[in-house]
Amino acid sequence: MYKSQRLIRLIMLVNAKKNFTLRELADELGVSQRTISRDLIELGELGIPVYSVQGRGGGFRLLNERLLPAIAFTESEATALFFASQSLAYFGSVPFGKAAASALDKFYHYLPPDLKERISRLTGKMAIWSPRRSMSAECLEVLLQAVMSRSAATIV
Known part of the structure; x- marks a missing residue:
């Protein structure tokens, strides 16, 4: 197993277990x-919140904020x-505003330049806020695509 594969597998194991020993992880990964x-020191340098607990019943623990594995999106x-997160700006208040903004920044950073x-054409160009009326999902999708492709759309 390559080191990169081992580190990814280690992140998944650490997230799943929360409490673990070196022996458990070594046995699981065959190293x-x-x-x-x-590897745990390296994960710590990458921002994975792992810390050790000394003494009887010790081992390693993962802090409350776990890192999620990478997910491939179309x-x-x-x-x-992106559009759903941008829509949160039109609500009076949301309990996770800062977390949503941080997630959106991270998410946006890794997108390919053309996407x-x-x-970015959506930012400040399109807002859908309709507190009393529901809107057709097909209509919203047509509007979204029109903004992104810089084409006109007719709304009836």
Whole structure:
């Protein structure tokens, strides 16, 4: 197993277990405890919140905020997530405003340049706020695509 594959697998194991020992992880991944120790230090440097607990019943623990594994999105899914997050700006208040903004920044950072450009056309150009009326999903999709492709849309 390549180191990169091992580190990804280690992130998934750490997220799943929350409490673990070097021996458990070493056995699971088929490497030495020393290798796991080095890998955990590397994960810590990457921002994975792992800390050790000394003494009887000790081992390693994951702090409350876990990192989620990477997820592959299609361009349509990425656009949908961006648009949904942007829509939160039109609510009076949301309990996760800062977290949503942080997630959107991270998400946007890793998009391919051409998709970033298309999505950036949505910012400040299109808002859907209709507190008393529901709107057809097909209509919203047509509007979204029209803005992103810089084409006109007729609404009846």
